[in-house]
Amino acid sequence: MIIDCHCHAGKGDKMTAPWNTDAPIESYLRRAKAAGIHKTIVMAAFNTDYAEANARLAKLIARHPGRLIGFAFVHTRRDAGRIFKMVEEAVRKWRFRGIKVHGSESMPTREVCEAARAFRLPMLVDVASKAEVIDMLAPQFPDVNFIVAHLGSFTDDWRAHQQVAYQLARYPNVYSDTSGVRRFDYVIEAIKRGGARKVLFGSDGPWIHPGLELHKIRLLHLPEEQERLVLGGNAMRLLARRSPGTPAALRRNAASERHSQLQMSPERSDERPESEWEHRL
Numbered sequence: 001m002i003i004d005c006h007c008h009a010g011k012g013d014k015m016t017a018p019w020n021t022d023a024p025i026e027s028y029l030r031r032a033k034a035a036g037i038h039k040t041i042v043m044a045a046f047n048t049d050y051a052e053a054n055a056r057l058a059k060l061i062a063r064h065p066g067r068l069i070g071f072a073f074v075h076t077r078r079d080a081g082r083i084f085k086m087v088e089e090a091v092r093k094w095r096f097r098g099i100k101v102h103g104s105e106s107m108p109t110r111e112v113c114e115a116a117r118a119f120r121l122p123m124l125v126d127v128a129s130k131a132e133v134i135d136m137l138a139p140q141f142p143d144v145n146f147i148v149a150h151l152g153s154f155t156d157d158w159r160a161h162q163q164v165a166y167q168l169a170r171y172p173n174v175y176s177d178t179s180g181v182r183r184f185d186y187v188i189e190a191i192k193r194g195g196a197r198k199v200l201f202g203s204d205g206p207w208i209h210p211g212l213e214l215h216k217i218r219l220l221h222l223p224e225e226q227e228r229l230v231l232g233g234n235a236m237r238l239l240a241r242r243s244p245g246t247p248a249a250l251r252r253n254a255a256s257e258r259h260s261q262l263q264m265s266p267e268r269s270d271e272r273p274e275s276e277w278e279h280r281l
Helices: 025-035 050-062 083-095 110-119 132-140 160-169 184-194 210-218 226-241 248-257 276-280
Strands: 001-011 039-044 068-073 098-102 123-126 147-150 174-177
Touching: 001 025, 001 050, 001 210, 025 039, 025 210, 039 050, 039 226, 050 068, 068 083, 083 110, 098 110, 098 226, 110 123, 110 132, 123 132, 132 147, 132 160, 160 174, 160 184, 174 184, 174 276, 210 226
Parallel strands: 001 039, 039 068, 068 098, 098 123, 123 147, 147 174
Antiparallel strands: none
16 A cells, blocks of 8 residues: 655645645645555645644545545644644544644644654654754654654755654654655665665655655665555554543543653554554554
8 A cells, every 4th residue: 555644735824835825635636546646644734723724624534535644733832732632633533643743833842742642643743954853852752753754854955864864763763754855865865774664655745746756766676565664554554553542541641651751662562464554544
C-alpha cells in the first residue's frame, strides 16, 4: 500500500498565498489515483481558526471514505489552552490519526506534545528550517513520534536537511517525510543515516504533483523491502499506534505520563507484519 503522508485539503481564509487560500483535493485525488497512491494523510490549509478548519476537513474526508486520513492542525499560540479539547474532538468524533503543527506560525509546545502523548498520535511538524527545535522536543517526549516535514526545510536549506538526517539516527522517535525535498542527495543521506524505517513518502499536495514526488522515491532504487517501508509501511506503523479510552482515562494517562521517564524506543512494540497494520487502517 502506498500512502502519501503529507497533503493539504480545503479552503484557507487568509488568501495571501496558495497555501492559505485553497487546497483543491479533487485535482490531487485524480493525480494520486493515476500515480497508484492508495491513501493520503490530509490536513487543513492555513487558517486563522483551526478548530473550524478541522471540522470542515472532517466533512471533506467523509466524502471520500477509505481514501483520506485526517490530521488535526493546531496553532500552538492561538489555540493554547484548548489544544487537548481540539485533538480529543478530532480523534473521537472524526477519527483523525495525527496532529500537524507548522513552525512558520508557531512551534510545538509542551501542551500539544502532551496531547499527542495522551492519544498516542504522531505529530507532523514543519520546523521551517529550524531543525534544532527537534533536539528539544525528541528527548523531552521520547514516547511521541515526530515526523519532520520536508526533511527540515521546504526552502532547500542544506544545513537543516543535514541536521535532520543526523537526528533520524540519533532519536528513535524522529522521522522525516520527503515532500518538496529537491536536494536529492539529502534524501539518500537520510536513508543511509536513519535507515529506511525512518523516512516517509510525502508530496505536500495538492500544490506539488504527487506522481512527481512518488517518482523521486522510485529513483532512489531502494531494495524492495526498504522501498515498501518508505512508501507506506512506516506510515501504517505510526498510524496504528493509538490509545483507546474514555476522555477521563486519556487525561489521567496524560497526567501520569507527564512525570514518567520512559526511555524505550517507540518502535519496540511495533514489530508487526504490514498486513496487520493495513488491516487496522
